[in-house]
Amino acid sequence: MSRLTSANHLKKVMSRYYTGLRIPSPGKRIAWVTSGAPIEILRAMNIQVAYPENYAALCAARRQSQRLMEIAESSGLSEDLCSYARCHIGSVLSPQAAPWKGLPRPDVLICCNNICSTVTLWYEYLAEILEVPLFFLDTPRVDGSPAPHQVAYVKRQLEDLVCFLEARFRRRLDEQTLAATLKTSVKTARLWAEIRNTAKKRPSPIEAPDLFIAMAPIVVLRGTRAALDYYRLLHEELLLRIENGVGVGRDERVRLVWDNIAIWHALFRVNQMFATHGGVFVADTYTGGWTFELKEGDPLESMAHAYLSVFLNKGFADRLADLEKSLSEYSAEGLVMHANRSCKPYSLIQPELARQISKRMGLPVLLLECDMADPRAYAEEQLRLRIEAFMEQVGGIL
Amino acid sequence: MPVQHAEERALVWQEPGWDRDGNMPSAAVFCGEILPEMIMALGYMPKRVFPSVSYPDLSPVTLPPFSCAAAKSHVSMLLRGELDDVELFVFSDTCDTMIALHSIFQSRGKKTIRLASPRSFSTNASRHYLLSEIQRITTTSEMRFSEDSFQRAAALYARLRQLLSALAELRDRMPQDVFFKINRYAWSVHPEAACAVLQDLVNELSTSPRRQAFRVLLLGSCVLGPGLFQLLDRLKLVVAGDNMCDAQRMNPGWPVAHLSDVAALTCERPPCPCKHGGGASACLDRLLAAHDPDGVIIHTQKFCDPHSWDLSRVKQRLARLGVRYLHLETSGEVSEQHRLRLESFCELLDAERRY
Ligand code: SF4
Ligand code: SF4
16 A cells, blocks of 8 residues: 655644644633534634544544443443543543543533434533533434434524533634634535545545545644644645656555445455455545535524535435445445444444345445454454455455 | 233233124224224224234344334234234324335335324423324315214223223332233224223232332333333332333323323323423432332333434433433343343442442
């Protein structure tokens, strides 16, 4: 796999972000937020945001999640719960055992359930053990486009969120700052979409593991210059690769799409099992979750619309349509679904999606049972055998 | 004798009965959050689908192994063709599993309704939203809703709720598995038929003596079959109260008269653990005060996230209050290991009572 030179810049951006979080400064306020939370409001009010999900993914990528999950389990949490939640709660219960001694203590918790029901319960648990106020932003599930009463409901809650933050931190939300932050967010999200689109070229200049790593700023630094600058750099590098016909650094025999969150603790090992047989993941469904648009008009109403339309908050037909679109637009020859024990909203409908994809598109689908952050659910030999059989089917093994 | 009569009726119900009820086509309701009055007013006979221990388990074709037993049961029923006579499938957005079940039924070509309910009932905005969502269902579906038919359905279910509440007060005078069966029966047949059986039973039990037994609270995920209750009967444990979505949580006892009451009742029932501020932990103190139990049994289904989250908080609270509890996790059926643990729990309660 040929390394992207912009990766060095990414490293700097992320380490600056994590270091910045811990540097104390007068008046500094920290919110822990879910990955689908409307952070533009917080940024515009100069509230720092920290992401327990991203932190857990980092712990898993550094192979430090298991110990933390065991700590959470020994405190009474079931081993079947989301491994991000277990890993992060382990770091809260025992910061000494956690990388960077965990995330810095929050002043507030902001939970938006547009990704799953787990976060609702996870954040309530955090609010209780940390004794920190929690704001819960409820985004009902949508089919297709959000209905007007759904948009009105979420908009009303966004107004409440502003009041909650203003009262708590005694600072006002400046509308112009919010508008500027939203503008940067949208620009960044569009650029991110273009970056993902470069993989439609043959050979693809980027593959899913790169995207999984490169997605961190669109999640945690959305709405900032730092994220925008990094994505400009990455985009330029990819355009250059396309111009020079450079791919991911090896034979691209089979183009594949990945569904679900990465297996962080074995990201490159699993990728290698496909790469050995000429497989390249040209697209994935997870990193596409942060490509959003804002409608013109009232900013809170546009945000309500956008945050309701997050892909995990949409129905089966939308998920199926998105998958079909990715498979055809990226000229994929097969679909690999990570049946992720941790993530029920993502995984429970995968067998049914797989059935529909095979029926409607005639494409082979592989379901791999594993877990994004819990290495105890990883059985390498079993995975290898299943991957080899699949690669034979899609023509990777000649 | 009413208890025996009720048992017989409950057994009859256990045979799948999804055919038309008079002129009304059947609607399978998967979640207690949906009030049946609404569905009846749309012209369907609402029957609650309860998960059960049944074979063969066909779910692996359609669900990953890490799904809860309730989901596996529902999907197996679908794939075995047991729901072929059902014309409408009704879901609510509670847990992620329920949302996935809706997707699966939809993908299999079934006609569905999904209540995109709020995940919080605690604000005015959420109550207002819930009412709009209920109105959306009654006005935008191809079904015909009328306020008149709603009133008629509401009157029927008001009586059913009243009788079920009365029966719940008497549950320590009957075998535990009969309460389990009759409760399921009541939500699965026409309310008039259910009320006739319930009225007999309430009359009879009102004059029966209480059973001498340890009184426990039963909290957590729904139970798939009567096995746990039969075990409780053998061990002389009586459920004084519960917080389960296939039993008392569904039935707070008060009636609804207008469509707007549906939203109010939904919001005021003990909240489901999938909801913000929900679960047994939210109303534990009230349950303890109301029933003064000797101990608490918490049942969770393997892979049931909402109840697992709730569990850790319930356990902590009970430990703080010094209330004895036992946690049982099942994948549908109670096993020998569960029996042994329940026996030890009884011995513990017994020892505490004596010394
Ligand atoms: S359950 Fe899934 S969507 Fe929810 S926090 Fe865990 S990984 Fe994220
Ligand atoms: S609440 Fe629990 S047992 Fe019930 S459907 Fe959801 S996951 Fe399954």
